[in-house]
Amino acid sequence: MTSIANSMSSMMAMVTASAGSDLGELKKADMGVFQIVAQNSSEDFSWGGSFNTSSKRKTANITVRLEYETD
Numbered sequence: 001m002t003s004i005a006n007s008m009s010s011m012m013a014m015v016t017a018s019a020g021s022d023l024g025e026l027k028k029a030d031m032g033v034f035q036i037v038a039q040n041s042s043e044d045f046s047w048g049g050s051f052n053t054s055s056k057r058k059t060a061n062i063t064v065r066l067e068y069e070t071d
Contacts, residue, residue: 008066016070024069032063 013023038055 004064009068012068022071024071026066026068028065028067030065032065033061034063035061037061 009023009026016023036058039057039059041055041059
C-alpha cells in the first residue's frame with residue numbers, strides 16, 4: 001500500500017506543480033471499502049464490501065483516501 005501511496009503522491013505533485021503549488025506532507029490516510037471477488041467475474045460490489053470464498057483466483061479493489069498539505 002505504501003508503494004501505491006508513493007506513486008499517487010508523485011502524480012499529485014505534478015498536478016500541484018502545474019497549479020504553481022507544492023505537495024506537502026501526508027496528513028491522513030483512510031482505507032474504505034475492500035472488495036475481494038473472483039477474477040474476471042461480474043459479481044456486484046456492495047457498500048459493505050464483498051469477500052468471495054469459492055474461487056482461487058481473486059481480484060481485490062481497495063478504496064483509499066489520502067489527504068496532503070499543499071504549500
